[in-house]
Amino acid sequence: MRDPNIVICSLLEDSWLPLEQVAAACRVDAEWLERHIDEGLLPGAKSVAGIWRFSGNTLRRVRLMRQLERDFDAVPELAALVADMMEELDALRATKPYHGR
Numbered sequence: 001m002r003d004p005n006i007v008i009c010s011l012l013e014d015s016w017l018p019l020e021q022v023a024a025a026c027r028v029d030a031e032w033l034e035r036h037i038d039e040g041l042l043p044g045a046k047s048v049a050g051i052w053r054f055s056g057n058t059l060r061r062v063r064l065m066r067q068l069e070r071d072f073d074a075v076p077e078l079a080a081l082v083a084d085m086m087e088e089l090d091a092l093r094a095t096k097p098y099h100g101r
Contacts, residue, residue, distance in 0.1 A: 016046075016053040026062045033062065041065070041080040061087070 023030045036042050037052065044058030054062070061083045068079040 015056060017056075017059060019052040019054070022054045022059055022062055025059060026066050028062070028066055032066075036062075036065070036076060036080075039076060041076055057087075 017025075019030055019033055023033055033042070033045075033052070037045050042054075042058060042061065044055050044061065046053050064083050064086065065076070065079040068074045068082055069076060074082070
């Protein structure tokens with residue numbers, strides 16, 4: 001018997017997703033992604049033979065930027081700056097042990 005509350009997922013760290021899948025997963029138009037790529041706001045996106053591919057980290061960045069733009073009416077550059085800062089914090093937390101409050 002299957003439990004409907006169990007979520008099946010896979011790690012995306014080493015996976016590359018095509019533009020269409022990222023757009024669907026983040027509920028944005030492909031044009032939204034292409035515009036952000038053209039503006040240099042998604043540095044983790046790579047073009048292989050003219051086809052855009054996104055890492056799992058870039059997928060998280062796209063979701064965060066979309067949320068910031070939608071919820072706070074942030075301009076794309078500000079959403080990218082916040083995403084940069086969040087990624088820096090994550091990197092610092094990964095290298096330094098957290099001592100609590």
